[in-house]
Amino acid sequence: MASLQNQSNFETKIPAEILIARVIQIHDRISKLESLRPSKQVNTLFSHLVKLCTLPSNIDIKAIPQDVQAVRENLILLCGHAEGLLELEFATFISKISRPLNNLDLFPYYNNYVELARLEYRILSDNGVVQPKKVAFVGSGPMPLTSFVMATHHMKSTHFDNYDIDEVANDVARRIVASDNEFEKRMKFVTSDIMEVKEKLMEYDCIFLAALVGMRKDRKLKIIEHVRKHMKAGGYLLVRSANGARAFLYPEVDEVDLPGFEVLSVFHPTNEVINSVVLVRKPFFDN
Known part of the structure; x- marks a missing residue:
């Protein structure tokens, strides 16, 4: 059988x-x-x-x-x-509607983000990242659902710095967060090319790299290397990737693309979640 x-x-x-x-x-x-x-x-x-x-x-x-x-x-x-x-x-x-944070589920792929955030938090917590003090999300966009879901359901005391190169996207995201005073205190939006951010990267316990940051492979690898160089020793980097046919939708990142990191976890979904999740850590003694 x-x-x-x-x-x-x-x-x-x-x-x-x-x-x-x-x-x-x-x-x-x-x-x-x-x-x-x-x-x-x-x-x-x-x-x-x-x-x-x-x-x-x-x-x-x-x-x-x-x-x-x-x-x-x-x-x-x-x-x-x-x-x-x-x-x-x-x-x-x-x-533009009242209490926008209570209406995030109007977004058609909201449940996918909820499931992905749940998966990512489980991977992080399994590797000792439970309630990080400060997190960066690179490539947050106008609707940073991962940050919203993580801050609401998983990392309830964490401060989030959301980086995006587009000021229009950040402005819309700020308006959504402005509806909640307590939430707004934990959520910052920074308009910058992450390649120009250096010393600030030392502040974060964990850095998320969105799947569409560096849509071409060579650009993505340069960004990963830049983050590795400037993030703090012992810090975590969570990279969203794609596997198999899903790589027609998003760029893929393999373990061999992450020199200088300790690879902690690689997860490839088989359900409706699109992105693979690769969690790495910068060694305390960086060669």
């Missing part, structure tokens, strides 16, 4: 060639859109793409042909742009 079940599980996995063909088809349709702002057509295409990329598959993203790699790199940029526009629209809307 077990062997039959395993065979059945194997047969339900989408073959790589079919997956790639469907991804390319969706990419072609997205590329022809006049705008990536939220609309029925945009939402439908990206929903189909997400569902496709979370199906069980055996695809080896490093083994796909170069032309497909080019499609993947462009698709990550398109996904990032569309995600930013979606967040900005919902964050702007929520900021």
Whole structure:
């Protein structure tokens, strides 16, 4: 019976060639859109793409042909742009209603963020990070749901510094937080390229790196190395990555991409959560 079940599980996995063909088809349709702002057509295409990329598959993203790699790199940029526009629209809307922090669940992917935050906090707590004094979230955007969920449900005494390069995004996020005086005291928004932040990185017990910070691999690795150089010894870095077909949506970060760190945990989801989670620590004695 077990062997039959395993065979059945194997047969339900989408073959790589079919997956790639469907991804390319969706990419072609997205590329022809006049705008990536939220609309029925945009939402439908990206929903189909997400569902496709979370199906069980055996695809080896490093083994796909170069032309497909080019499609993947462009698709990550398109996904990032569309995600930013979606967040900005919902964050702007929520900021204008009363008690916006009580209405975060209006965001269509809110439950995914709740589940991801729960997963990340469990990984952190399993590795000794329970109630850090100060945390940085790099790439927070106009609707920093991870910071909101973590501060509300998990890290209830932690101070959060949210870094984003876009002042418009930070301004909207500030308006959401301004509705709660106690919450506002624990939540700061900093407009800066993280590559220009140095001494300040020493202050944080844990630094989160959003999946879309450094959408091209070489840029992301430079950012990770910059953070490693300037963060405090013994500090934790939580990097969001992607695995398998999910790497058509977000950049991947492997253990080999993290020299100079102690790798503590690598988790690849198999449910509706998109991002993989890689937790590393800067050694106390940095060579």
